Amino acid sequence: MEHRDDIGAKLGMWVFIFTEILLFGGLFLVYAIMRSAYSTEFHQAAHHLNAFIGSINTVVLLLSSATVAMSITAVQKGNNKLAVILLFITLLCAAVFMVNKYFEWGHKIHIGLYPGSDLMLTLSHGQVMFFSLYFFMTGLHMFHLVVGGIILTIVMLKVQRGTINAGHYVLLENGGLYWHLVDLIWIFLFPLLYLIT
Amino acid sequence: MTEAKTHHPEPSYLVDTGKYKGLMAWLTSTDHKRIGLMYMYAMMIFFSVGGLLGILMRIELFYPGQQIYGPQVYNGLFTIHGIIMIFTVVIPGLAAVFGNFSMPIMIGAKDVAFPRLNLFSFYLYVLGAAIALSSQFMGNGPPDTGWTFYAPYSIQTHTNVVAAVFGAFVLGFSSILTGLNFIVTMHRMRAPGMTFFKMPLFPWSLYATAWIQVLATPIVGITLLMVIAERWLRIGFFDPSLGGDPVLYQHLFWIYSHPAVYIMILPAMGVITEIIPTFAQKRIFGYKAIAISSLAIALVGYFVWAHHMYTSGMSTTARWVFSLLTFLVAVPSAIKVFNWVATMYKGSISMRPPFLFALGFIFLFMIGGMTGLSLGALATNVHVHDTAYVVAHFHYIVFGGVGFAFFAAIYYWYPKMYGRMYNFKMANWSFVFLFTGFNLLYFPQFIIGIMGMPRRYFDYLPQFTLGQQLSFFGAILLAIGFIIMLITLFSKKGAKAPDNPWGGRTFEWRIPSPPPLENFEVMPEMGENEEPYDYK
Amino acid sequence: METETVHITPYRAHAWVLITLLALTFLTITVTWIDLSALTVLVAMLIASVKAYIVLTYFMHLKFESSLFRVFVIMVLAIYVLVILFTLSDYLFR
Structure with a gap:
């Protein structure tokens, strides 16, 4: 009875991605305004971020995006086994990203640098804004990464079971689209937060 | 129409055919018609609550000085009145009720593109409304910020702002998913032969609306999350003591909340565009102009938000830029009004209740629109900013x-929804009371607003007494009109409705009243030379 | 209703896209070592936009979808850019 419309499903996913882009768009707008008000303080504050970890995470995310994209090719060619391996690599990358973030955030919280902390109140206004934006933006990004990870886990299990196969794989495509969105946002977050020293 | 004609082998959507019976059958139904009705019932409840709160405010304002409760209660009342009316009634409003009920039928589809997502939206709506209402009973008392949650007060006040804000966030999510669903439905599920420019104009207006829902709501979503983070974590984006900027909050808030006005009014315009050709039995004048003006309103309406902020300390450049853009948005709105009037010209008009309400809409919308222009103009705005004039203006819209388009839509599609007619005489009386009451309630507010009565004030100077008292009596008439309407519609079963009681031409009038579960027994098509409004 | 023509992207294409993206990442990190003062942000955003374009086109498959998807993406980005510009009409002229 239920008719199948893969293009419709993908269109729906794209429209959802637009809402996500604008959700982060609101934050980027705040960033733009604050940055134009406090550009020197942003430069100083950015020195406290570890550009090395940021770069590693960028590479990890790009790799994970590529493996998701490849997993679609694998499913299309009927090679579900390879697709599961590729998706597993993606999830592994996500885990690496999260571990890195854990250390990054952990270190800052350890030295007392987090929104509302006493140390924060001693900093200049521009630095407060920078760190607030840093925590809010990367925090929201991490939340999306976790959601994307959950979606891809479900997708991976379906690929393994064969409910996603060469004849019917729109769920994998949509899961992939969501994952690429996470990557896309990081592409902008990374230079704006880590590379403005 | 005879009994034999309306008797169909397929049961109507009102009959439970699934696993469950009764209430559970409704709550688990993914049928777009049932979901539309559930939205309608919920909205009528919320509207009644919001209206009661409004009357409570009017009672307090009957005389200057304190009457029955203090200023803090008053602050709480106008805040929750705004939250209920804006976020749970008019924003989902016509799109959620009639977009769900009528739009899929009008484009010749069995249902929306994602029926389960549609039901999920409804539950998010209920959840969001529940969270928003819970703010009244938990924490440190009802929020007192106004429905706009302006920073920095919304960050400093000790009242329960977080619940209200989070409720609005969830309601926004529901709105986004509905918009997403409608966009995909209209792109993928139109009847064969129905190109975009053969689609009826109510779906057209919903299409424009859906894009605003999808593209504007996320901005307020993130803004509301920022307010919560401000309160819990002190991130300080809007807190001047930490280097933040309260005006930035106003920008972000209105980037959504001005387009939200078009989320409300565009489907209303769409409904009126359906009703007028039906009751004038005449082809709509300027089909393409109306369709494109919906998109134009959606697009230009996205860039006029800062006309709410002329007195916020914004730059002079921004003020004239936004004033100019505000005037631009009046053009497509006026195009619609002219087209409606031109459609009626030389039509064979039948004064049925839906048409009466549509006329009421045009009249009130014109007053609302014209006063909107005087508010969009920089110079007058500075004088009447935050006065009762503004209150009167946006209530007229x-x-x-x-509201009047909503009532018109109920009277228009009611026979299709329930397969029953209603008493026209009673319906006309409800119009008389609603229309008189409405003008008596809000027109004096224009006058005392120009005289200097500020909005959101608990107390006032003696010279505003007459205006406030007239408004009170208007509110009572309005409430009576609403009650008459509810009695007309829901007190007793009317005569059986024919398939096409008004002589309409769109698809929904070609199927039984009430429609079967999957709407069409034979999927409809649109021929090469067919048009949506081919009267004569 | 049009039906979809399946386009299978070869693995090698994905690999090349990945290599390009990594190269651009390397580039954007190295340019920060050079002091371009005011141009720094511009260059960083430019490189990020190129990367985003590549991700959208190849990973997100926009190149092989119907043109409707591309029109929508452009429309959304255009609206977002306009929102930023109109907001800046306040902040840059205070």
Whole structure:
């Protein structure tokens, strides 16, 4: 009875991605305004971020995006086994990203640098804004990464079971689209937060 | 129409055919018609609550000085009145009720593109409303910020702002998913032969609306999350003591909340565009102009938000830029009004209740629109900013406009929804009371607003007494009109409705009343030379 | 209703896209070592936009979808850019 419309499903996913882009768009707008008000303080504050970890995470995310994209090719060619391996690599990358973030955030919280902390109140206004934006933006990004990870886990299990196969794989495509969105946002977050020293 | 004609082998959507019976059958139904009705019932409840709160405010304002409760209660009342009316009634409003009920039928589809997502949206709506209402009973008392949650007060006040804000966030999510669903439905599920420019104009207006829902709501979503983070974590984006900027909050808030006005009014315009050709039995004048003006309103309406902020300390450049853009948005709105009037010209008009309400809409919308222009002009705005004039203006738009279109839509599609007619005489009386009451309630507010009565004030100077008292009596008439309407519609079963009681031409009038579960027994098509409004 | 023509992207294409993206990442990190003062942000955003374009086109498959998807993406980005510009009409002229 239920008719199948893969293009419709993908269109729906794209429209959802637009809402996500604008959700982060609101934050980027705040960033733009604050940055134009406090550009020197942003430069100083950015020195406290570890550009090395940021770069590693960028590479990890790009790799994970590529493996998701490849997993679609694998499913299309009927090679579900390879697709599961590729998706597993993606999830592994996500885990690496999260571990890195854990250390990054952990270190800052350890030295007392987090929104509302006493140390924060001693900093200049521009630095407060920078760190607030840093925590809010990367925090929201991490939340999306976790959601994307959950979606891809479900997708991976379906690929393994064969409910996603060469004849019917729109769920994998949509899961992939969501994952690429996470990557896309990081592409902008990374230079704006880590590379403005 | 005879009994034999309306008797169909397929049971109507009102009959439970699934696993469950009764209430559970409704709550688990993914049928777009049932979901539309559930939205309608919920909205009528919320509207009644919001209206009662409004009357409570009017009672307090009957005389200057304190009457029955203090200023803090008053602050709480106008805040929750706004939250209920804006976020749970008029924003989902016509799109959620009639977009769900009528739009899929009008484009010749069995249902929306994602029926389960549609039901999920409804539950998010209920959840969001529940969270928003819970703010009244938990924490440190009802929020007192106004429905706009302006920073920095919304960050400093000790009242329960977080619950209200989070409720609005969830309601926004529901709105986004509905918009997403409608966009995909209209792109993928139109009847064969129905190109975009053969689609009826109510779906057209919903299409424009859906894009605003999808593209504007996320901005307020993130803004509301920022307010919560401000309160819990002190991130300080809007807190001047930490280097933040309260005006930035106003920008972000209105980037959504101005387009939200078009989320409300566009479907209302769409409904009126359906009703007028039906009751004038005449082809709509300027089909393409109306269709494109919906998109134009959606697009230009996205860039006029800062006309709410002329007195916020914004730059002079921004003020004239936004004033100019505000005037631009009046053009497509006026195009619609002219087209409606031109459609009626030389039509064979039948004064049925839906048409009466549509006329009421045009009248009230014009007053609302014209006063909107005087508010969009920089110079006058500075004088009447935050006065009762503004209150009167936006009630003329959201109540006189959206509300009356909503009533018109109920009277228009009611026979299709329930397969029953209603008493026209009673319906006309409800119009008389609603229309008189409405004008008596809000027109004096224009006058005392110009005289200097500020909005959101608990107390006032003696010279405003007459105006406030007239408004009180208007509110009572309005309430009576609403009750008459509810009695007309829901007190007793009317005569059986024919398939096409008004002589309409769109698809919904070609199927039984009430429609079967999957709407069409034979999927409809649109021929090469067919048009949506081919009267004569 | 049009039906979809399946386009299978070869693995090698994905690999090349990945290599390009990594190269651009390397580039954007190295340019920060050079002091371009005011141009720094511009260059960083430019490189990020190129990367985003590549991700959208190849990973997100926009190149092989119907043109409707591309029109929508452009429309959304255009609206977002306009929102930023109109907001800046306040902040840059205070």
